Amino acid sequence: MHPELKTKLGSLHTRNPILTASGCYGYGEEYSDVADAVHLGGIVTKSISPVRWYGNSPPRLAETGTGLINSIGLANVGADSFKTEIAPRLKSVNTKIIVSIAGKTIDDYELVVQKLEDANNIDGYELNISCPNVKEGGMAFSQNPSITEKLVKRVRKLTKRWIAAKLTPNVTKISEGALAAEAGGADAVSLINTLVGMAVDYRSRSPKIATITGGYSGPPVKPIALAKVWEVYNAVKIPIIGIGGITTWQDVLEFMIVGASAVQIGTALFTDPQLPEKINKRLIQYLEEEEIGAICEIIGTLRTDRPYNLGVPG
Amino acid sequence: MHPELKTKLGSLHTRNPILTASGCYGYGEEYSDVADAVHLGGIVTKSISPVRWYGNSPPRLAETGTGLINSIGLANVGADSFKTEIAPRLKSVNTKIIVSIAGKTIDDYELVVQKLEDANNIDGYELNISCPNVKEGGMAFSQNPSITEKLVKRVRKLTKRWIAAKLTPNVTKISEGALAAEAGGADAVSLINTLVGMAVDYRSRSPKIATITGGYSGPPVKPIALAKVWEVYNAVKIPIIGIGGITTWQDVLEFMIVGASAVQIGTALFTDPQLPEKINKRLIQYLEEEEIGAICEIIGTLRTDRPYNLGVPG
Amino acid sequence: MKFIDNARVIRNHKIRQDIHSMWLESPLICQNSSPGQFVHLRVNNSFSPLLRRPLSIGRVHGNELELVWRIVGKGTEILAEAKEGESVDLLGPLGKPYSISEHLETAILVAGGLGLPPLTYLYEKLIAAGVKTQLLLGVLNENSIPLSDKDPLFGSILITSEEGELFRRGLVTEPVIDSLQNLENNGGIGKTSLYSCGPWGLIKALKKIVPHMKLLSAEVSLEQQMGCGIGICQGCAVPTEDDNDPFQLVCKDGPVFPLNEVRIPDAS
Amino acid sequence: MKFIDNARVIRNHKIRQDIHSMWLESPLICQNSSPGQFVHLRVNNSFSPLLRRPLSIGRVHGNELELVWRIVGKGTEILAEAKEGESVDLLGPLGKPYSISEHLETAILVAGGLGLPPLTYLYEKLIAAGVKTQLLLGVLNENSIPLSDKDPLFGSILITSEEGELFRRGLVTEPVIDSLQNLENNGGIGKTSLYSCGPWGLIKALKKIVPHMKLLSAEVSLEQQMGCGIGICQGCAVPTEDDNDPFQLVCKDGPVFPLNEVRIPDAS
């Protein structure tokens, strides 16, 4: 028997648990030369704002250790171009398309949804209320649970489409934001967006990115992301999409074990756009070896019953 | 001319900017076989509680990527043993000794200070109000600025010794905690303590440490720590001790450039107890090459005046 | 069309202290590339280093392409250890190449240090197309020439060096000015293009010289920290002088830009 | 006294698939160590991997000591690449060694797989001291014997293997029981010590057998994830059966513990 990779995020069903994270796969088509979307559970687009945003001053990226700091500042084509030029072509992208939405005000989010409601080839929205690289809105929204709830509620009223709220880890208690998103009517929560981070060039005594601080992502954030997913899993009932530092099939299992129903891969795609396909192959193999019929069976199965669980010696 | 490594943390003057972080150098003597304290700006002891604490169930450590997750749970000998057995011997440890203090209640912190006030060989206290690995107190104190202020104030009343408050990065805005510590009368703030992190063994589906989540430290946290120091530097007037992921002399410069008056090295000491000595040598060399007379001159000298500071090509 | 190709290492050797040259077999990339484009390569199979590294496509001979790089950090260091027969994961060809006008008669190629590789590719292509082409290289000293003395191309390059006695002493901009002035005097300037790749100092200098000449075109190649290398992440933006379109992407709109559109960074 | 010593690699070779042996020159550590102790070593000069790796001190010959390890992850893998003449940064000797009573007449050494190295050291020391010593090794199959067939010591070891035909088939506990019963029958059990190092399965089995025998002592060696290796970080705690002193540190109170004080983990 072939094990199942399918997963469910409430009303959104995906063929496998691996989605691409916003900002790391363009609007859906850009990687088509080198990777086939048929291997993806879904694509979350670059965040779309009501109008075109140009983004922050360069430099916008700094590699640090095995992580990345970015300060793109949500440079994107804007909702109108997305709707008229890009969305129609997404028909040929064979996977679920989730449009990420960004804004400076709650009205902005409503505006984008209103613009996109009658666009085709969209399977849902992810509300990016967690970007650390914009002066207004962004991360500040998901740092405040009452704004989170209000924002999700207002978007919820405008659409029947699936909605996820994407949360920032730069908070004291992420589960409060997750509960607020749930109360607001979100179908799922996505976490984590990037951590506020900084890199300095000691020679010139300058910040390595122009905005001084930026968003930290990649393998170093994985332990933090896992802890956040676990915290949220113990607080909400809606499904969780785990994000942060995923580069291997084992990472995917870890996120699912602590409670994620699906995951998103971000930074690692720049290095290997074919990573989702490779990971899914290995997941199938693992499920076969372990005789697990469906990957969904492992969601939230962390064993917490063994206080003295000495790992070594084998 | 020989450049100066001396630094000042308010009333506490140290011969160089490198202190050892709490929990990573014992009570001061343990590394004496292999490293001479004369090379240290100071030692921050393992956190001391009113009575002996045994710590958390094992496993307590997990290496993850290039980071470490720990859940020691503040295992320590307690204030009485420290005072009678250890403190007297610290006379032979040739550097400043800062006693780190931990407690479940504010009373606990007062109790430890009261017990240690007439002990010798103590140059100051660091209030650990940021440990993520204890059920009561710990991190929760510095997640709440009003508790932070109250706690520091009450300790301030009991002692004339130098006091630093050590803050958790697991908050929405660390500068609020720093301001509270300053208002409470702290001489300095130390940051960061560890980030809440988690590691999972996908095979057994168990957490790699018994408390499920623990404190994440080491090189991966450096970008986050730098951003926190920068945030606090822009908020408070008291000196800052920068902590988090330091392994090189360049790291020390980076922390000082963003506003730290001194640093602490933690996890990296396990790998190289002689690291402070090595770093100080290289710092001297750097200052010589750059013709900088004293390391203090670089504190807070981050250049923020070059929005388009393209790093490459050279 | 872009490809991810596991290209076989034909040869990987040190040219000088810290400078390496590698020939790779990649029919897909060789057959689809033009001078000025680059590859974004993975130096190993792990995610440490995290990102791919961009390197200009150097000479292309049949199905083999050359990369030449200076070791500056861990990525370029690991790459220097790749053995013959091993494979290197290349994403490419990427970016916009140098543009070659149909009216082009004379080409002046100006390299600064490690800016040479894309210009050797362009040089061979232009020579083959019958364009009168001059390749100039400015280096600090002998140790920074990114080409072996024994390379057949070596003799064709006019090298200036800021230190040392072996080559014309001075900045590469001096012979550039000479050549341009000659062309202006003999009326050829209108059918001449200038192509350059090198550090900001060189670009700045060209920005001072070129506007006074009526060249067919003048293009330079830029570098910027990259994420994706293909126009997705918006990470490699550089500012333009145009407020209505304030940024361009080095990986997609460049790395080759018209010299007059390039904005010099505030810090340099 | 502990030292940090840059020990010179005398020899580093593969014994079998995934199992390596290295001889290092370290007068400081050799002259101050006893069997059962370990070194905490840095596999390279970077902080990647982050931590030192603990390895038991194997045989000590003069100023040279042996390490034997299985490649399980990045640290042990990097160590396998160390070349003759290079140096490895050792922190040691660390921990409490096996205790040797002055009344000891017979010693039974029971190794499970990679538990062998500290026991070869102990074996040679006891033999030299005139103690009747038996060294037993239990392995899964031929490929997991952490000693070369050509090693002079090879013939002195009684090997049991769970698979394969070359050695006594079965668990190492069987000959252990035989030996102990013989000693009990001939009255020697009171002057016999049992020393062991191996996986939890072995420790569990010994915990069932040993309490019924009136041995002089029975000690086993434990492993735990370590930070500092010297008793500072409190990271390597293992639980005891004693509620008033619930934890002991493998690096400082161990790695050798009296068998009766060892608590078997809940999970195993």
Ligand SMILES: Cc1cc2nc3c(=O)[nH]c(=O)nc-3n(C[C@H](O)[C@H](O)[C@H](O)COP(=O)(O)OP(=O)(O)OC[C@H]3O[C@@H](n4cnc5c(N)ncnc54)[C@H](O)[C@@H]3O)c2cc1C
């Ligand atoms: C389009 C393009 C073409 C290039 N062609 C060449 C070439 O032909 N020969 C050559 O020697 N170099 C070339 N470079 C520069 C080369 O990419 C860097 O030297 C290399 O990435 C350094 O990697 P590292 O790991 O050794 O250094 P590290 O300093 O460890 O790199 C850290 C990070 O900074 C980035 N980085 C460092 N320097 C540069 C740089 N100058 N430009 C862009 N990113 C940088 C790295 O890619 C990496 O992400 C080119 C750069 C670009 C953008």
Ligand SMILES: Cc1cc2nc3c(=O)[nH]c(=O)nc-3n(C[C@H](O)[C@H](O)[C@H](O)COP(=O)(O)OP(=O)(O)OC[C@H]3O[C@@H](n4cnc5c(N)ncnc54)[C@H](O)[C@@H]3O)c2cc1C
């Ligand atoms: C006192 C002591 C003596 C040891 N002696 C030997 C020996 O002689 N031969 C031998 O082959 N092995 C021995 N081990 C186990 C050895 O330390 C591990 O196999 C090794 O640390 C694995 O490192 P790695 O980087 O290859 O694996 P990774 O899995 O990449 O290591 C990740 C982390 O887990 C730790 N770790 C993994 N396995 C173990 C383990 N079994 N015990 C403790 N920490 C572990 C590593 O030190 C590292 O911090 C001993 C362990 C201890 C505690």
Ligand SMILES: Cc1cc2nc3c(=O)[nH]c(=O)nc-3n(C[C@H](O)[C@H](O)[C@H](O)COP(=O)(O)O)c2cc1C
């Ligand atoms: C270059 C870059 C651009 C990003 N842009 C967005 C974005 O537009 N919207 C968003 O919600 N998240 C954005 N992110 C965050 C990622 O979607 C993801 O949450 C984060 O990077 C953590 O995952 P990772 O470690 O797998 O990259 C961006 C991340 C990077 C690195």
Ligand SMILES: Cc1cc2nc3c(=O)[nH]c(=O)nc-3n(C[C@H](O)[C@H](O)[C@H](O)COP(=O)(O)O)c2cc1C
């Ligand atoms: C094993 C371990 C034990 C620690 N114990 C303490 C402690 O007792 N008190 C405290 O304030 N911080 C403690 N810390 C936190 C460190 O002092 C430091 O703040 C943190 O590790 C970040 O610095 P680093 O990345 O250099 O390790 C501990 C850290 C580790 C790794």
Ligand code: FES
């Ligand atoms: S590197 Fe990603 S857009 Fe240029």
Ligand code: FES
């Ligand atoms: S490893 Fe640090 S106390 Fe044992």
